[in-house]
Amino acid sequence: MRKHLPPAILILLMVGVWELFVRILGVPVYLFPPPSLVAQALWENAARLAGHFGTTMLESVLGFGLGSGLGLVLATLFFHVRAVKESTYPIAIGIQSTPTIAVAPLLILWFGNGIMTKVVAAALLSFFPVLVNCMKGFNAVPPEAVDLFKSLGSGKTQLFLKLRFPHALPYLFSGLKVGASLAVVGAIVGEFTGGDKGLGGIIVTSGFLLETPTMFAAILLASLGGISLLGVVALLEKRVLHWHHARD
Amino acid sequence: MVIHAKQATKAFGTSPVFDNLSFRIKKGEFVSIIGPSGCGKTSLLRMIGGLLPPTSGKIDVGHHTCGFVFQQPVLLPWRTIQDNIRLPKELGKDIQAVEDMLSLVQLDHVKDRLPHQLSGGMQQRVNLARALITKPSILLMDEPFSSLDEITRENMQDELIRIWQASKNTVAFVTHSIPEAVYLSDRVFVLTAEGMTEIGVPLARPRTRKMKQSKSFHHTVNRLQRALGGHHA
Ligand SMILES: Nc1ncnc2c1ncn2[C@@H]1O[C@H](COP(=O)(O)OP(=O)(O)O)[C@@H](O)[C@H]1O
Ligand SMILES: [Mg+2]
Numbered sequence: 052m053r054k055h056l057p058p059a060i061l062i063l064l065m066v067g068v069w070e071l072f073v074r075i076l077g078v079p080v081y082l083f084p085p086p087s088l089v090a091q092a093l094w095e096n097a098a099r100l101a102g103h104f105g106t107t108m109l110e111s112v113l114g115f116g117l118g119s120g121l122g123l124v125l126a127t128l129f130f131h132v133r134a135v136k137e138s139t140y141p142i143a144i145g146i147q148s149t150p151t152i153a154v155a156p157l158l159i160l161w162f163g164n165g166i167m168t169k170v171v172a173a174a175l176l177s178f179f180p181v182l183v184n185c186m187k188g189f190n191a192v193p194p195e196a197v198d199l200f201k202s203l204g205s206g207k208t209q210l211f212l213k214l215r216f217p218h219a220l221p222y223l224f225s226g227l228k229v230g231a232s233l234a235v236v237g238a239i240v241g242e243f244t245g246g247d248k249g250l251g252g253i254i255v256t257s258g259f260l261l262e263t264p265t266m267f268a269a270i271l272l273a274s275l276g277g278i279s280l281l282g283v284v285a286l287l288e289k290r291v292l293h294w295h296h297a298r299d
Numbered sequence: 300m301v302i303h304a305k306q307a308t309k310a311f312g313t314s315p316v317f318d319n320l321s322f323r324i325k326k327g328e329f330v331s332i333i334g335p336s337g338c339g340k341t342s343l344l345r346m347i348g349g350l351l352p353p354t355s356g357k358i359d360v361g362h363h364t365c366g367f368v369f370q371q372p373v374l375l376p377w378r379t380i381q382d383n384i385r386l387p388k389e390l391g392k393d394i395q396a397v398e399d400m401l402s403l404v405q406l407d408h409v410k411d412r413l414p415h416q417l418s419g420g421m422q423q424r425v426n427l428a429r430a431l432i433t434k435p436s437i438l439l440m441d442e443p444f445s446s447l448d449e450i451t452r453e454n455m456q457d458e459l460i461r462i463w464q465a466s467k468n469t470v471a472f473v474t475h476s477i478p479e480a481v482y483l484s485d486r487v488f489v490l491t492a493e494g495m496t497e498i499g500v501p502l503a504r505p506r507t508r509k510m511k512q513s514k515s516f517h518h519t520v521n522r523l524q525r526a527l528g529g530h531h532a
Contacts, residue, residue, distance in 0.1 A: 213389065
């Protein structure tokens with residue numbers, strides 16, 4: 052509790068200063084609404100915003116699951132089959148280096164204007180950190196541990212399941228935490244490009260209509276969504292890696 | 300004969316590690332291997348244990364099984380002590396009772412703890428118990444006590460002798476410490492870039508700490524120092 056007090060105070064302070072400044076300087080509401088108006092927009096549109104929040108979160112979670120699953124499977128495959136790694140890894144890097152916003156219209160062409168495009172965009176962003184961290188983890192196993200397993204007659208499958216995979220878990224979770232935040236980014240980028248659903252849709256529409264308080268409310272919810280998803284993964288990490296955290 | 304090396308040669312790529320090593324180790328013998336860093340001690344143990352193929356020649360251990368004790372404890376940090384000791388069973392080995400191993404290395408009271416909750420000496424005892432639980436006829440130990448403080452180290456040496464005398468397995472023990480090699484061993488192999496020489500230890504069994512003050516102890520230590528020559532062990 053004590054740990055959360057300083058940031059809470061700071062945030063309250065910033066909100067207060069923001070409210071004061073905007074009012075004193077007479078900044079137009081459509082440019083920079085005071086927090087009170089944002090809160091009002093949040094309140095008045097609560098039901099609508101909640102629906103869109105749900106949509107964005109669903110897309111993010113599905114995309115995150117798909118992307119991190121793919122990252123894990125690819126990392127396992129890359130680790131065991133050199134040829135696959137050498138042929139496929141450059142493509143993965145290529146996908147990673149291409150801005151999602153640049154391919155979003157293409158995704159709409161392929162997957163339509165529905166949820167699928169957003170899920171794929173979220174997956175595209177979240178798979179790479181999982182892939183990279185997993186590979187790092189698989190390779191970080193000390194050679195003496197591999198010797199131990201071999202001297203005990205371990206086969207490749209046991210070596211992977213009982214040594215490499217658990218050893219890579221802390222790395223995997225680092226990747227998952229980055230991937231979780233990026234999944235929300237991917238979903239919202241997908242929503243920007245097509246349709247009026249989700250927080251991305253609200254942000255675009257309210258921009259057109261100069262309903263800036265609503266836009267701020269949606270942005271706030273988007274960041275809340277990202278934080279929650281990250282929080283869930285961090286919580287899971289704490290439970291799974293109790294042996295790892297206890298060490299430091 | 301338990302271990303029989305016939306002109307074993309090892310090179311990594313074009314850089315040779317050792318050439319034409321031939322030696323025999325009898326059943327129940329305790330042999331130490333000593334030599335400067337990088338002379339190939341670890342490689343030799345891995346070759347005896349079948350983890351590293353020789354470039355030419357061979358090291359024959361017949362039907363005997365090998366257990367490794369590494370320099371680092373190599374415990375799986377997510378498993379409790381007893382689950383670490385039980386690992387060989389999960390990998391398909393026949394094992395003795397885990398409880399017996401725990402009491403052999405005097406760790407019953409910490410069996411449900413995680414490795415990071417144990418001291419270095421205790422972790423090394425788990426390492427030993429995990430190797431012993433498969434009843435290996437050959438125990439291959441790679442500088443197992445080198446990261447321990449002096450007092451723990453001396454206690455571990457006595458414990459090892461006790462365990463070895465009870466189990467009567469054959470031990471190949473790599474160390475950097477000349478006194479340790481003399482105190483523990485029947486014979487000491489000195490491995491240098493020039494090749495291998497061996498020196499017998501004329502101390503009776505069972506060994507006692509008092510022997511470390513004896514004339515023949517110091518005499519053997521001196522002989523080993525000369526055999527190592529300019530090479531710093
Ligand atoms: N897997 C390996 N690949 C290439 N070189 C190795 C490998 N293992 C050991 N070496 C080299 O072989 C030499 C002997 O190593 P090692 O057996 O570990 O020596 P020691 O245990 O006596 O210090 C060193 O020069 C080391 O760099
Ligand atoms: Mg070594």
